[in-house]
Amino acid sequence: MVLTKDVVLTWLETFARDVEENRAYLTELDGAIGDNDHGTNLDRGFRAVLNSLPDERDKPIDGVLKAVGMTLIKTVGGAAGPLYGTVFLRMASAAAGKEALSEADVGAMLAAGTKGIVDRGKAEVGDKTMLDTWAPAVDAFQEAEASGEDLLAALQAAAGAAEEGMKSTIPLVARKGRASYLGERSAGHQDPGATSSYLLFKDLLSAVEGTAG
Amino acid sequence: MAVGIVVVSHSARLADGVKELAGQMAGAEVKIAATGGGPDDTLGTNAVQIEAAINRVYGDDGVLILVDLGSAVLSAEVAVESLPPERQEHVLISNAPLVEGAVVATVEASIGASLLNVEAAAVRAGSMPKVER
Structure with a gap:
């Protein structure tokens, strides 16, 4: 089973809708420990993505991801x-020259996105950031892929790990970003970037399920 | 020529104000560009605007970028990486506090100091006492 460009486009459209639906929720999470704009900002960005997609959809997968x-x-x-932007640019580089992505290609693409977060944000797992969703999700995907699971099963594993990773941020004390100014008071709140990242993995799974179903 | 200064803040008004304050200390030889604010008058930073600001003040002596908070650094890094490679090595993101750093960096740039010396002076500005205790 491969990830085609049509599924990538569906993934982006699904995520854009999901961000719009969760705009208030994401901003509320950010209001508790950050600067109260994550949902608004991400929604603005993905509305712009949706508007640009008609002009980009004839490009190969890497061209679409780069434009995003x-x-x-x-x-x-x-x-x-800069963080999600870097994630998509790195995923684009990993997907360069490919018409469709195999399980191993998807694993490499997601791993490249994770590396982008680390490089850009200088974050480590446990810092209460989006990396706490990405790192376990990519590990779970690659583990499933290495043991011979197909794309759907590997993405199910990834989405499950992403959800756990997202929830793992609740008790953490933030060490990066605006929330780190709060110190101990940042504990007890789920990280907004980890939450939107979970939606991204969940929506990749649902885009693939849609074609598999 | 002198080192160019870019002031990046989440607030366009703060960036403009810091530019005005620092500009008071500089002769016409120091170019200062201010950039900040998100779309629709929101607070935020934008890598594309920062890249344009760098290019407005860029010269052979390079550019020092003063930033306010967290994501200003991320946006500035993306902006620097978007520059042509031969410019990238002459552009530095400062560790200095925004206001004191911009003022001291501008003074240092106006006397013709190198990029590294402008940055060192700006960083030292962060530990200059304001009141005696």
């Missing part, structure tokens, strides 16, 4: 702009 990254960098405003 550039749009996010230009339009998001908060830290999510």
Whole structure:
């Protein structure tokens, strides 16, 4: 089973809708420990992505992902702009030259996105950031893929691990970003970036399920 | 030529104000660019605007970027990486506090100091006492 460009486009459209639906929730999470704009900013960015997709959809997968990254960098405003922007640019590089992505290709693409978060944000797992969702999700995907699972099963494992990773941020004390200024008071709140990242993995799974179903 | 200064803040008004304050200390030879604020008058930073600001003040002596908080650094890093490689090595993101750093960096740039010396002076500005205790 491969990840085609059509599924990638569905993934992006699904995520854009999901961010819109969860805009208030994401901003509320950010209001508790950050600068109260994550949902608003990400929604602005992905509305711009949706608007640009008709012009981009004839490009190969890497071209689409690169255009998404550039749009996010230009339009998001908060830290999510450079962070998600870098994630999509790195995923684009990993997918370069491929018509469709095998399980191993998807694993490499997601791992490249994770590396982008680490490089850009200098974050480690446990810092209460989006990396706490990405790192376990990619590990779970690659483990499933290495043991011979197909794309759907590997993404189910990844989405499950992403959800656990997202929830793992609740008790953590933030060591990166605006929330780190709060110190111990940041504990007890789920990280907004980890939450939107979970939605991204969940929506990749549902896009693939849609074609498999 | 002198080192160019870019002031990056989440607030466009703060960036403009810091530019005005630092500009008071500089002769016409120091170019200062201010950039900040998100779309629709929100607070935020934007890598594309920062890249344009760098290019407005860029010269052979390089550019020092002063930033306010967290994501300003991330956006500035993306901006620097978007520059042509031969410019990237002459652009530095400062560890200095925004206001004191911009003022001291501008003074240092106006006397013709190198990029590394402008940055060192700006960083030292962060530990200059304001009141005697």
